[in-house]
Amino acid sequence: MPDTSMPPAVAPPVLEIRGLTKSFGTNIVLDGVSMQVGKGQTVCLLGPSGSGKSTLLRCVNWLEPPDQGRILLSGKLMGFRDGGVVPMNGMELARARSRIGMVFQHFNLWPHLTVLQNLIEAPIHVQGRQRDEVIGEAEVLLDRVGLADKKNAFPAHLSGGQKQRVGIARALAMRPELLLFDEPTSALDPELVGEVVAVMKILAEEGSTMLVVTHEMGFAREAADEVVLLDLGRVVEIARPTEFFTKPKTERARQFLQRYVHA
Amino acid sequence: MIREFAIVWANSGQLLNGLLNTAGLAVLGMILSVLLGSLLAVLLMARSRPVSLSAQAFVDLFRCVPFLLLAYLVYFGLPSLGLNFDNWTSGLVAIVFYNTAYMAEILRGVWRGLPRDGIEAATAFGFQGWRLFLRIILPQVFLIAAPMMGNQMIQIIKDTAFLSIIAVPELTHVASGIQSQYYVPFAAFLAAVLLYWMICSLVEAGVFAVERLARERR
Numbered sequence: 001m002p003d004t005s006m007p008p009a010v011a012p013p014v015l016e017i018r019g020l021t022k023s024f025g026t027n028i029v030l031d032g033v034s035m036q037v038g039k040g041q042t043v044c045l046l047g048p049s050g051s052g053k054s055t056l057l058r059c060v061n062w063l064e065p066p067d068q069g070r071i072l073l074s075g076k077l078m079g080f081r082d083g084g085v086v087p088m089n090g091m092e093l094a095r096a097r098s099r100i101g102m103v104f105q106h107f108n109l110w111p112h113l114t115v116l117q118n119l120i121e122a123p124i125h126v127q128g129r130q131r132d133e134v135i136g137e138a139e140v141l142l143d144r145v146g147l148a149d150k151k152n153a154f155p156a157h158l159s160g161g162q163k164q165r166v167g168i169a170r171a172l173a174m175r176p177e178l179l180l181f182d183e184p185t186s187a188l189d190p191e192l193v194g195e196v197v198a199v200m201k202i203l204a205e206e207g208s209t210m211l212v213v214t215h216e217m218g219f220a221r222e223a224a225d226e227v228v229l230l231d232l233g234r235v236v237e238i239a240r241p242t243e244f245f246t247k248p249k250t251e252r253a254r255q256f257l258q259r260y261v262h263a
Numbered sequence: 264m265i266r267e268f269a270i271v272w273a274n275s276g277q278l279l280n281g282l283l284n285t286a287g288l289a290v291l292g293m294i295l296s297v298l299l300g301s302l303l304a305v306l307l308m309a310r311s312r313p314v315s316l317s318a319q320a321f322v323d324l325f326r327c328v329p330f331l332l333l334a335y336l337v338y339f340g341l342p343s344l345g346l347n348f349d350n351w352t353s354g355l356v357a358i359v360f361y362n363t364a365y366m367a368e369i370l371r372g373v374w375r376g377l378p379r380d381g382i383e384a385a386t387a388f389g390f391q392g393w394r395l396f397l398r399i400i401l402p403q404v405f406l407i408a409a410p411m412m413g414n415q416m417i418q419i420i421k422d423t424a425f426l427s428i429i430a431v432p433e434l435t436h437v438a439s440g441i442q443s444q445y446y447v448p449f450a451a452f453l454a455a456v457l458l459y460w461m462i463c464s465l466v467e468a469g470v471f472a473v474e475r476l477a478r479e480r481r
Contacts, residue, residue: 061387063383063386063387090391090392091391091392093391094386094389094390094391095389097386097387097388097389098388098389100387101388102384102387102388104380104383104384106380107380108380108381108383108384109381109384110381110384110385110399110403111381111403111480111481112402112403112406112480121388121398122385122388122389122390125390125394125398126388126389126390126394127389154479154480155480156479156480156481170388174388
């Protein structure tokens with residue numbers, strides 16, 4: 001395995017967040033968040049609504065530019081040019097963003113494009129990759145999420161679960177270093193959650209590097225390497241899921257589990 | 264009566280020429296006003312206040328000028344500024360200016376109502392600037408705006424008739440010429456009406472086809 005040839009102490013984490021703050025007006029949403037995601041790891045961001053989970057995720061790819069703090073993607077600074085003072089311009093930011101795949105709560109597929117076109121759009125027109133190669137890869141991805149037969153359908157004709165599986169395949173088509181999931185199952189009917197979680201579990205097992213904001217405690221427990229509990233914009237606890245769900249260290253975590261898991 | 268139509272039929276070559284001029288002006292006018300209207304819509308949506316306000320002033324100005332007056336101004340007025348266009352080009356210029364303003368307004372309205380979702384995803388995937396506009400925003404805008412753009416196309420076709428006052432050899436001008444030469448007003452104008460109706464039906468068929476594309480995606 002190529003991974004073992006490189007000692008983990010040397011390779012920088014895929015994502016490193018240092019002292020991130022973000023306010024909207026007088027409302028402090030993130031208050032000095034630091035955490036990391038190692039290569040091949042799945043980290044779940046948990047927390048009550050309003051805790052800043054989604055904002056943190058959106059800061060990672062600069063959809064919300066943070067006020068302070070650093071984001072490093074495989075050791076490379078996000079949002080700033082080397083040196084860390086001059087902000088990236090639009091094109092540099094776009095190039096940096098194209099290294100990250102994102103899956104949205106409301107799928108955010110492009111309605112004017114077919115399923116296959118949704119997958120190949122950014123790899124061809126942003127990353128400038130070969131059309132034939134991209135199509136071939138996209139067809140494999142659609143097959144893996146069980147939607148090979150839907151490649152010429154338009155998103156409007158798919159169920160929520162199918163749309164989100166397309167959303168995941170679209171993110172994977174970017175060959176991203178990091179996958180961000182922003183509450184990927186929250187907009188789904190309960191009976192459709194399973195099919196999306198199943199795909200995410202496979203990705204986690206296969207060693208994709210994932211940062212997942214979710215309320216699916218089952219997924220966090222079974223698939224995460226680490227869970228991060230966020231409350232009022234601060235990291236309350238970072239732990240392995242087995243420890244977090246059975247013997248949480250903080251009172252806040254106990255309250256959270258009481259409310260969201262045992263309720 | 265039959266005799267009248269026979270006279271018009273005898274001059275059908277002229278009518279056909281007028282029809283081609285009308286269609287040419289309308290199609291070219293439409294293409295140019297869609298192109299320029301798209302650019303103007305970008306300016307209307309610009310984050311910079313001075314830019315969007317200037318664009319808005321341009322739109323408001325041209326929407327308030329009667330088309331007939333605009334045609335006069337281009338044909339008779341612009342030569343004072345040293346800009347001399349022949350009749351046909353003057354007509355086209357008037358059509359394009361007038362309809363660019365309308366087209367920009369239509370496109371801006373649809374753009375504003377576009378869901379943020381897809382644009383946000385495109386940004387996250389590395390789209391920005393013109394590529395974001397041309398590949399993600401504009402196609403969605405066109406699909407939704409198609410019926411309104413079709414209406415505007417029909418408006419353009421009808422507006423070309425005004426250009427007979429600056430002697431553009433379009434359909435109305437030709438029909439008017441035939442009627443005054445042979446004094447056959449009913450037959451000549453009715454023939455023109457039928458021909459206008461034909462091209463408008465073609466446009467409607469086109470709009471229907473685009474609407475079907477839009478429906479598949481909704």
